[in-house]
Amino acid sequence: MSTDPPAARPRRHLLGTAGLALFGLVLALGILEGFLRVYDPFGQRVWGDRILLPTHFRTEFYNRDNPRLDRKVVFSKNAIGFRGPDPPADFGRRLTLVAVGGSTTECLYLTDGKDWPAVLAERLSASFSGVWVDNAGLDGHSTYGHALLLRQYIDPLRPKVVLFLVGINDVGRTAMRAQDLALAGEGVPWTVRLARHSAVAATALNLQRNWQARKALLPYREIDLAATPAFRPGRKHHEEVLAEHRQHLPAYAERLRELVRLCRAMGAEPVLLTQPALYGYGRDDLTGADLGLVEVDREGLLNGRAAWALLEMYNDVTRTVGAQQGVLVVDVAREMPKSSRLFYDYLHFTNAGAEEVAALTFDSLCPYLAGRFPQHATHPCVKAAS
DSSP states (O other), X not given: OOOSOTTHHHHHHHHHHHHHHHHHHHHHHHHHHHHHHHOOTTOOOEETTEEOOOOSXXXXXXXXXXXXXXXXXXXXXXXXXXXXXXXXXXXXXSEEEEEEESHHHHOTTSOTTOSHHHHHHHHHTTTBXXXXXXXXXXXTOOHHHHHHHIIIIIHHHOOSEEEEEESGGGTTOTTHHHHHHHXXXXXXXXXXXXXXXXXXXXXXXXXXXXXXXXXXXXXXXXXXXXXXXXXXXXXXXXXXXXXXXXXXXXXXXXXXXXXXXXXXXXXXXXXXXXXOOSOSSSBOTTTOOBTTTBEEETTTTEEHHHHHHHHHXXXXXXHHHHHHXXXXXXXXXXXXXXXXXXXXXXXXXXXXXXXXXXXXXXXXXXXXXXXXXXXGBOSOOOOOOO
């Protein structure tokens, strides 16, 4: 028989129940931790502030929805986790370039050899000897991720040139300052510190980042311009959105300067590319849709004209930093035609779009490389873009 006073019995029962619940939670988290360390169902490429790249990876999938893309897509990663050929044994004697960016560089839905860095490599090989180009684009990565990639993977590789297609994944990144401090080992967010050591924490953090990306309309989604309604938000709201984002521009400029500094510290030449988009102005030559009035983000009250003005604020920072730092800027954003022949959604390229990006990049890059690396030049640069 219990000698406890009657008032203490419910409390003891409650404490016992809470203890069992806590034990069950810890046990479940332990099992989940072990499972995620053995098998990652999400294919995560970031743990905290460490990038994990799958190597010798190859997959095939079939496109049944978009006639502007290949029916069968082959997507592979090489021995260092990039798209393209493995580093050659005589790497130091080659003209070596790495393309860095987000999904518009990685080109997930374009089959191997049709992503714009691969097409660029083919074009450069007609004017230079010993060309090697790899695609280090990673879906969703911003300039913060690019800095981590430079430190962890590209610095040990030591290419001669690093190309950065930047802008879209930095739009509205309000939490970047804490991540920037993490690069210097200061003020590292506790979530990142925990994710360095825990698969559960890393997965939770990545799911939260993915949710933020989806909220910002960054995932792939095919756009049917013919069925997209015209959208006319008020001019006052447009100005308010631009004013809100201007506060983020100095930090974006700072991150770009850091990328330039990191490249030069490793002996590589940085090259900046501005981010193009389908929306903005004019009419699409296939559908006749007004690209300034198409709905881009109803929740954020952005039509094509407003979304383009917003993206161009970041592109202007890229242009300015390039000029200030003496870096070649390939202004793809201004030079690429706005046509649904070239984009399968508002941002991502069709095969023809990747060809156009490669051609525009080649036209600026070829004479630049001929001047910087004359020992590799074999034939004159012939304009590629139409």
